[in-house]
Amino acid sequence: MTARLAHAELGFGSQERAPYAVDPTHTRGRLKPEPDSPTRTPYQRDRDRIIHSTAFRRLKHKTQVFVYHEGDHYRTRLTHSIEVSQIARSISRALRLDEDLAEALALAHDLGHTPFGHEGEDVLDVCMADYGGFDHNAQSLRIVTSLERRYAEFDGLNLAWETLEGLVKHNGPLTDRAGACIGKLAGHALPQAILDYPAHDGLMLWSWPSAEAQAAAIADDIAYDAHDLDDGLRAGLFRLEHLKDVPLLGDLLAEVDSRYPGLETPRRIHELVRRAITRMVEDVIGEAQGRLQALGPLSADNIRMAQGAVIGFSPAMAAAEAGIKAFLFEHMYRHEDVLCVRKLVAKVVRDLFDGFIAHPHEMPEEWACDLDDASTTTLHRRVCDYIAGMTDRYAIDEHRRLFDDTPELR
Template identity: 55%
Template sequence: MSDTAPYASKPEHSLGRLYGTGPSPTRSEFQRDRDRIIHSTAFRRLQHKTQVFLHHEGRHFRNRLTHTLEVSQMARSIARALLLDEDLAEAVALSHDLGHTPFGHAGERALHHVMAPYGGFDHNIQAIRVVTRLENRYAEHDGLNLTWETLEGILKHNGPLIHADGAPYGRYAREGLPTGLDDIPASADLRLSTHASLEAQAAAIADDVAYNAHDIDDALRAGLIVLADLADVPLAGPVVREVLARYPDIAPKRQAHEVQRRLITRSIEDVIATSAANIASAGVKTAEDVRTAGRTLVTFSPATAEAERGLKQFLFDRVYRHESVMVPVRQSEAVVADLFARYMQTRDMPGRWGLAAANAPDDNALARIVADFIAGMTDPYALDEYARLFDAKVEFR
């Protein structure tokens, strides 16, 4: 595309799809990826999957779908400013949470725990499984048949997985490499030791921006904090003090929205300015240069990155671990663990899942089928299955 920078990903130079398709007269390859994701079953299910606060509580809390749409909008904004391919950034952003379980991170923790004897559970790998294997809408193949570049962006949401020498990279050095890396259908090697495209990096940092601003908003809605609690918190504090000083008499919800929008704007502007400088200093000329640059180029400034860590710690202490959040978290973890144990024992799953379970050759294969089934559930469906199997209704308190 002529209006993008030389180091942007070029759809006409894509490494393509596992299964060949004819050219489209109206859409680029990355636009086609975006459309395939939006029309997938897994994408629609996001509307009934928890972000932080369980869906049943109401109050317009965000779910996985609204979060994903917000990340997508921010990723496009960053990509546009940096002259990247907006469609690839959007496709990666729209697909980044497709592997998440019901009940948010609580469900993921529970599933990872029960899957420990069978290789564990990783939501990035699960997203890859969704788009390459589990979606079954197309006549000629399983999966969505996305381009190599979109698959790379999903897989490397947290950066490379290994160093050039094969040693685990980043958080994987502490946690170990996830199971399933040797079983990803793609048109070419996904190159686990290189960085992802700038478009994928834009989607990843947009995820952080969205989490920070919107978890504050949801925590305020839930009554876990008030704006004054944020006055001395890194990153958010200066914005809160400014808003409260300028608009002391407007309704709290209007103050909160003003804080949220200013925090998002300043965070994104910081990312754009910092990333432009990083790209210039790295001297990258092509998308391949980006992959071999040896560092992430789409970043916060050092000062903002440090402040963002402080804000995350505040949210962890005051919101994510608040007892009113933790009670339903513990209940939802128990639901996931109990469902897993029952399915492993009875193989009593509907449709293709039950058929696959009946033909599973061993417990490892069965466990992965069960994990795939549970991970694809919405919150309400998981609760319905729990009621069916245990004749008990979960009342989150």
């Protein structure tokens, strides 16, 4: 299906879209064809479906780094996704991309995350080792193509091809032309959630994604760095003085202190974080403009067929960003308080998995139905899907319902 909707009819802004941007009037369509909307582009519809999905709402109580009850102002997956969306739109606007597609991808990129952040993902991956493993990026595809069951005519959200493509490979190609996994997947099979999607072969897993998907991916990195820095400082895991030798951050902090001597700590933190976001975004835009000029793409497919990403940090900023990540890894992600909680939540997820495998009818009826004669693989994947969709709070409540030794996470 090809949509050919008039720009004026859809209320586009006055800025002309770049020739290498994805064109919403020439989408490759949806797995199940639908009539065009007279008021929204395909990617505006996709964004709206994502926002109204159950999985998106659940992000409100899924951990970024801190467990949900540790404070009202720490990031959750929901607030993080909104912040990624803002950054992705800013980059896309400067590069004349389709902002709606970039926004949809930013809002959907964390839908597949488990409760308790990466610890929950690691536990489920171990539990599913003999059944295709678990990968949160692939789980996002599974959610939007199968697990969301709200529409009368199809499972999932029936998103446009360009949205699915960007969701699956926003971090780059997954395979080479021969189908062998590359990058982080090298030596492994494609995640089972991707293999289960009947049209996965048509997503061009060997190519780069659109520039809009690349904008969402780099926006995710920027948001992670800046906001984990903010949360770590406010949680007292490290202090501003510890940042003086961290690339970029030390110079920015000196800039803040020079301009605003005697500024109170909360404002110093905010001024530092906002400057970090601005410098990274401006660096990405400048670097992308240079790469695009050198490549000279005339279509979105030229972006897909490029030899590398067209949107990314400059070499100097990439080195600085790696230094920021190294600092956060040592002082935040590996902080003894965070590691202590990670051990406790790993027990919650593992207990729930083993418990539901042994007693699947402890799950709600819509999850437990048809399992009496199901294969072992089907049972394990069903339990995995159920737990992966839980919020932190619901996982703890379920553990407390089923077990007598629920850990105290405070």
